[in-house]
Structures are given as C-alpha cells and as structure tokens.
Amino acid sequence: MPIAVLDADVLFPMMLRDTLLRVAAADCYRAHWSSRILDEVTRNLISDYGMEPTRARVLRAVMEEAFPDANVEGWEPLEPAMRNHPKDRHVAAAAAAIGAGIIVTSNIRDFSDLPSGVVAMTPDDFLVSLLSKEADRLLEALVAQAAGYRRPTLSVVELMERLSGIAPKFAAKALSILGTKAK
Numbered sequence: 001m002p003i004a005v006l007d008a009d010v011l012f013p014m015m016l017r018d019t020l021l022r023v024a025a026a027d028c029y030r031a032h033w034s035s036r037i038l039d040e041v042t043r044n045l046i047s048d049y050g051m052e053p054t055r056a057r058v059l060r061a062v063m064e065e066a067f068p069d070a071n072v073e074g075w076e077p078l079e080p081a082m083r084n085h086p087k088d089r090h091v092a093a094a095a096a097a098i099g100a101g102i103i104v105t106s107n108i109r110d111f112s113d114l115p116s117g118v119v120a121m122t123p124d125d126f127l128v129s130l131l132s133k134e135a136d137r138l139l140e141a142l143v144a145q146a147a148g149y150r151r152p153t154l155s156v157v158e159l160m161e162r163l164s165g166i167a168p169k170f171a172a173k174a175l176s177i178l179g180t181k182a183k
Contacts, residue, residue: 004104005034007106009106011038012041015163026140033072042060078096082114084114087110091103101119146158
C-alpha cells in the first residue's frame with residue numbers, strides 16, 4: 001500500500017481534502033502528516049478561507065481522531081538535511097522519517113531534490129495512480145463521499161465535475177470508468 005505525506009495545500013480545499021481522506025480510509029493508501037502541516041492547515045483555513053477558529057480546530061481534531069496513526073513524529077532532526085525549498089523541508093523530512101514514497105502537493109516546484117525514493121505528485125496525478133491500482137475501492141469511496149453531501153446533495157458525476165477544477169485527469173478517468181460500469 002502506498003504511503004503518502006499530504007502537504008498542507010492539498011488539505012485546504014474541502015472537497016479535495018474529503019476525497020483524499022476518504023480514499024485513505026478505504027485503504028487505497030496510508031495518509032500521513034505532521035503536527036506542523038496541520039498547524040499550517042488550521043492557520044490558513046482561518047486566515048485565507050475565513051473559517052471560524054473553533055471550526056478549524058474541530059476539523060483538525062476530527063482528522064486526528066479518524067487517522068490516529070497519521071501523525072509523523074521525529075522528523076525534526078532530518079529537516080536540516082533536506083534540499084528542497086526551505087519552507088517545505090519539514091514536509092520532506094516527515095516523508096523521510098516514515099519512509100513515505102510520495103508527497104502529495106499542489107506545489108511541485110518546491111519539492112525538487114527530494115531524498116532518494118521520495119517523489120512529489122500533484123493530487124491529480126496521485127489520484128489517477130491510485131485509480132489505476134484500486135479502482136473498485138476508490139470508486140466506492142467516491143460514491144460514499146457524494147452520498148454524504150446534503151447541502152447541496154451531489155451525485156458522483158456532480159462530485160467529479162467539482163473535482164475537475166483541481167484534479168481534471170482524475171475526474172475524467174473516474175467518470176469514464178463509472179460510465180463503463182453503468183453500461
């Protein structure tokens with residue numbers, strides 16, 4: 001099972017965060033983050049997205065409770081040795097600390113020169129990769145995700161349409177597979 005560290009920028013957009021976490025909960029991959037990554041998520045949800053501080057803290061607590069083994073510890077001593085962009089060295093250090101092969105980030109340019117065996121992938125490329133390996137499980141997670149929305153309600157097709165702005169290749173491939181299965 002792939003092991004991935006989720007950068008803060010893929011945990012900001014609600015629908016993308018929900019998709020990545022539901023796919024992890026469906027055992028398509030193991031999701032990880034550090035307390036520093038979650039600090040950044042919380043801070044930016046409040047400052048950039050206008051989320052109430054209490055709601056941001058509750059969201060973080062829910063994530064930590066749902067994924068009790070996701071938090072990476074002991075990455076701090078590795079950070080100075082990382083050669084990627086200084087502001088994102090903590091993410092590479094977290095990946096190195098747990099032997100994660102993947103960092104999922106929308107900011108690929110800050111993740112060049114990573115430790116051996118670690119690659120940075122956009123959420124689009126990452127989800128496409130998972131879809132090619134775990135299509136049935138991943139599609140079940142998407143169906144459950146769409147069914148979970150109430151305001152407004154969403155079909156899987158509508159969910160994919162919304163995700164297409166962030167993950168266009170993934171949305172197109174998922175819709176193609178869903179269309180084939182419906183026939």
